[in-house]
Amino acid sequence: MVYKLVYENLKHRPVRTLLSSLAIGLGVTMMLALVGVGEGMLEDQANRARGVGADLVVRAPGSSVVGMGSLSMNQGILEYVRSQKHVALATPIGVHSTGGVSSIMGINYEEFAAMGGGFRFREGGKFSAQNDVIIDDLYAREKKLKVGSFLNTMNRDWRVSGIFASGKLARVMIPLTVLQELASAKGKITMIYVKLDDPANTQAVIDAMKKDLPEYPIYAMDELIKQFSVNNLPELKAFIGVVVSLAVLFGFLVVFLAMYTAVLERTREIGILKALGAGPGYVLGILLRETVLLAIIGSLCGILMSYGTRWLISTFIPASMVQAIVYSWWPIASLITLAGAVLGVLYPALKAAKQDALDSLSYD
Amino acid sequence: MAIIEIQNLRKTFRSGDVDVHALRGVNLLVEKGEFLAVVGKSGSGKSTLFHILGGLTPPTSGVVKIDGQSLTDLDEAGRTKLRRNSVGFVFQKYNLLPTLTIRDNIDIARDISGKTAPWDAAFLEVVELLGIAEKLDRKPRQLSGGEQQRVAIARAIVNQPAILLADEPTGNLDTENSDMVLDLLRHLNKRTGQTVLMITHDPEAAAFADRTVQMRDGELYSA
Numbered sequence: 001m002v003y004k005l006v007y008e009n010l011k012h013r014p015v016r017t018l019l020s021s022l023a024i025g026l027g028v029t030m031m032l033a034l035v036g037v038g039e040g041m042l043e044d045q046a047n048r049a050r051g052v053g054a055d056l057v058v059r060a061p062g063s064s065v066v067g068m069g070s071l072s073m074n075q076g077i078l079e080y081v082r083s084q085k086h087v088a089l090a091t092p093i094g095v096h097s098t099g100g101v102s103s104i105m106g107i108n109y110e111e112f113a114a115m116g117g118g119f120r121f122r123e124g125g126k127f128s129a130q131n132d133v134i135i136d137d138l139y140a141r142e143k144k145l146k147v148g149s150f151l152n153t154m155n156r157d158w159r160v161s162g163i164f165a166s167g168k169l170a171r172v173m174i175p176l177t178v179l180q181e182l183a184s185a186k187g188k189i190t191m192i193y194v195k196l197d198d199p200a201n202t203q204a205v206i207d208a209m210k211k212d213l214p215e216y217p218i219y220a221m222d223e224l225i226k227q228f229s230v231n232n233l234p235e236l237k238a239f240i241g242v243v244v245s246l247a248v249l250f251g252f253l254v255v256f257l258a259m260y261t262a263v264l265e266r267t268r269e270i271g272i273l274k275a276l277g278a279g280p281g282y283v284l285g286i287l288l289r290e291t292v293l294l295a296i297i298g299s300l301c302g303i304l305m306s307y308g309t310r311w312l313i314s315t316f317i318p319a320s321m322v323q324a325i326v327y328s329w330w331p332i333a334s335l336i337t338l339a340g341a342v343l344g345v346l347y348p349a350l351k352a353a354k355q356d357a358l359d360s361l362s363y364d
Numbered sequence: 365m366a367i368i369e370i371q372n373l374r375k376t377f378r379s380g381d382v383d384v385h386a387l388r389g390v391n392l393l394v395e396k397g398e399f400l401a402v403v404g405k406s407g408s409g410k411s412t413l414f415h416i417l418g419g420l421t422p423p424t425s426g427v428v429k430i431d432g433q434s435l436t437d438l439d440e441a442g443r444t445k446l447r448r449n450s451v452g453f454v455f456q457k458y459n460l461l462p463t464l465t466i467r468d469n470i471d472i473a474r475d476i477s478g479k480t481a482p483w484d485a486a487f488l489e490v491v492e493l494l495g496i497a498e499k500l501d502r503k504p505r506q507l508s509g510g511e512q513q514r515v516a517i518a519r520a521i522v523n524q525p526a527i528l529l530a531d532e533p534t535g536n537l538d539t540e541n542s543d544m545v546l547d548l549l550r551h552l553n554k555r556t557g558q559t560v561l562m563i564t565h566d567p568e569a570a571a572f573a574d575r576t577v578q579m580r581d582g583e584l585y586s587a
Binding site: 001002004005008009011012268269271272273274275276277278279282357358361 | 415418420421441444445446447448449453455459460461462463464468471472473474475476477519
């Protein structure tokens with residue numbers, strides 16, 4: 001019976017129910033979108049690293065595992081790597097930040113292409129001039145670029161010579177030598193990707209190189225890819241914590257306001273229930289159930305809206321951001337929202353439960 | 365046997381800095397199965413008497429017993445229990461829950477008192493008698509005032525309370541509907557032996573009762 005009353009109350013004020021649910025859902029969407037972007041971008045980075053086709057990577061001393069890195073490694077090390085037993089191919093990579101999380105990557109085209117089985121060009125082809133750039137299809141879509149278009153970065157206009165299928169480490173690539181010259185870092189690289197004659201030799205090669213290059217982080221690609229996790233990014237974890245707190249506050253405020261208004265609006269009805277013999281627990285139970293139901297509907301709205309944010313991201317900024325749908329966060333976000341909602345209803349519900357029956361019945 | 369027993373009942377309100385003596389030593393005995401009308405003008409104290417008997421407000425002093433249970437020392441929880449089990453209310457403004465159907469408005473009173481069994485044959489007969497059997501799945505706003513008041517009567521007696529308290533039950537109704545509601549109250553009283561205490565300012569309505577008492581300036585007088 002109480003559930004029927006709760007359901008009818010929600011149905012009786014459809015706009016209030018809808019707006020409250022959407023507002024509660026926004027908190028859920030905030031959490032799911034942020035966690036999804038974190039996971040999505042790391043997953044995308046891992047996929048693109050996998051697309052290089054290498055077996056191991058040698059990075060500059062002191063560089064972060066999942067960071068972009070900079071042109072800080074001496075290129076001379078490349079010859080040492082190439083001379084190692086079982087090394088079939090080693091290619092240097094230069095990375096230069098162009099602001100925020102964007103970067104431009106310098107490659108030795110032939111080597112890089114050979115390592116990963118070549119580029120699949122959607123349009124155009126490899127660099128043919130010093131100011132040529134190749135970009136992936138997502139970047140082209142986001143920036144509305146075509147072969148022959150010009151792209152301005154690093155204070156220079158680059159002509160797009162080719163658009164390749166994404167999944168090849170970077171979205172924007174130029175010749176390594178050009179990058180080194182522009183960044184005033186001749187002879188400097190960021191990392192070396194290495195392909196072996198047989199992947200089974202990976203650990204043996206790493207062990208051998210670590211003896212000679214103890215300060216250089218050297219990872220097998222599988223191991224590197226496993227590092228692309230939110231747990232390895234304390235800043236992202238802290239940011240998720242902030243957003244979760246905001247979502248709790250959001251849920252609290254929305255429910256507080258919605259239920260406080262509902263309690264005022266239903267003063268007379270609460271009086272009727274009390275006249276019929278309903279105790280504080282009965283009244284409290286009605287409002288708590290109503291809140292739980294609102295939180296459930298809100299969570300479902302939030303989950304649906306997180307698909308909306310994913311669509312927006314993949315449609316308008318597919319190269320800058322990737323949002324994954326992280327199913328494991330559905331119950332977490334819903335429970336967090338529920339906690340905020342229950343906190344929000346406590347005061348209005350206690351106010352209703354303590355309301356004097358006679359005063360409530362006289363309320364117009 | 366008296367189902368309502370009131371001795372020297374007093375109720376004083378604080379209104380601003382002034383004490384208002386709403387009831388000044390009321391004495392009353394109501395027999396089980398009696399239909400009593402309390403008649404008085406606005407401000408005479410009849411509504412205060414109604415609220416005390418219904419457990420909506422505590423008395424200041426005196427003795428009030430319903431079905432042998434003293435109301436004088438009841439706390440809020442005790443008064444809630446009294447409303448749940450011993451008293452049925454019919455208000456002037458019907459006071460039905462607008463979001464529920466007629467059936468659910470009646471059922472919620474049963475739910476509050478912890479009863480889950482379906483309506484028994486006797487109550488189904490009452491529903492027929494009240495003329496609301498065909499309208500159980502409608503919402504209150506789809507019913508006329510007279511019909512809504514008949515639903516309120518059904519809700520008030522569904523838990524078989526010791527007393528049915530009706531506060532100006534015809535105050536919002538036209539003559540035809542007033543007569544119908546009062547007729548039904550009298551009929552229920554005679555047929556089921558339900559004790560009814562009706563508060564009214566209207567002598568014509570009071571005429572439907574077995575006995576009438578007058579309330580004036582917080583005191584009761586035999587009519």
